[in-house]
Amino acid sequence: MGDFLQSELEKAQQCLLETYELAASYGDNEEKDTSKYLQLMEEICQIREVAIRNEDALKVAMEERSVAAFESAFRGAVNRAEKKFQAKKTREYKKFANRLEEASRSASSDTIPSNKTKDGALVEMDMQVNIYDPITKKRMVDPVKNTICGHIYEMKSIQDAIQIKPRLRCPVAGCGNNQYINMSHLKPDNGLKLHLQRIAEGENNNDSDD
Numbered sequence: 001m002g003d004f005l006q007s008e009l010e011k012a013q014q015c016l017l018e019t020y021e022l023a024a025s026y027g028d029n030e031e032k033d034t035s036k037y038l039q040l041m042e043e044i045c046q047i048r049e050v051a052i053r054n055e056d057a058l059k060v061a062m063e064e065r066s067v068a069a070f071e072s073a074f075r076g077a078v079n080r081a082e083k084k085f086q087a088k089k090t091r092e093y094k095k096f097a098n099r100l101e102e103a104s105r106s107a108s109s110d111t112i113p114s115n116k117t118k119d120g121a122l123v124e125m126d127m128q129v130n131i132y133d134p135i136t137k138k139r140m141v142d143p144v145k146n147t148i149c150g151h152i153y154e155m156k157s158i159q160d161a162i163q164i165k166p167r168l169r170c171p172v173a174g175c176g177n178n179q180y181i182n183m184s185h186l187k188p189d190n191g192l193k194l195h196l197q198r199i200a201e202g203e204n205n206n207d208s209d210d
């Protein structure tokens, strides 16, 4: 199969997995339903299989020296291969299914904001992702994560704070990160952003219902 198609299919698969990881942490029950993702993965396997099959059939057909013979060799080879193929039995599909399961398990063990805790209150506080900016105390819109300590801030307010004080340490009380914050430490937290958007949408819907 062509390298281009191969790499596009791998990207699609990766994208699907990342979408699920987001959904598993922040999505509603419908979005958490793995069957949709598995079905799409099945289709990805099928596309890959069709590409391989066509390539093989083409090789067989190219040995023929008339159009009719070419056509019949090509179709014959495609059909023979088609009968055997079961996407769910492929290595790629099984691997994908396992990774979905892992993502689902890890999401349910640290869902936010959750009151479940295995090791007492302290752990709970650490695990709970705050939706409020530690600087302005307002609910965030564009959260960025400090990749050194994991704390999250509103993008605008941390940028402003660095402008005012270039040698700024993580403003979260009790944070053990001693490094001055550098823009390169900050990474958009798209999962949390989605979660915040959901909260905002929910509020808007409630408003219009009244």
Ligand SMILES: [Zn+2]
Residues within 6 Å of the ligand: 146, 149, 150, 151, 170, 171, 172, 175, 176, 177
């Ligand atoms: Zn911190």
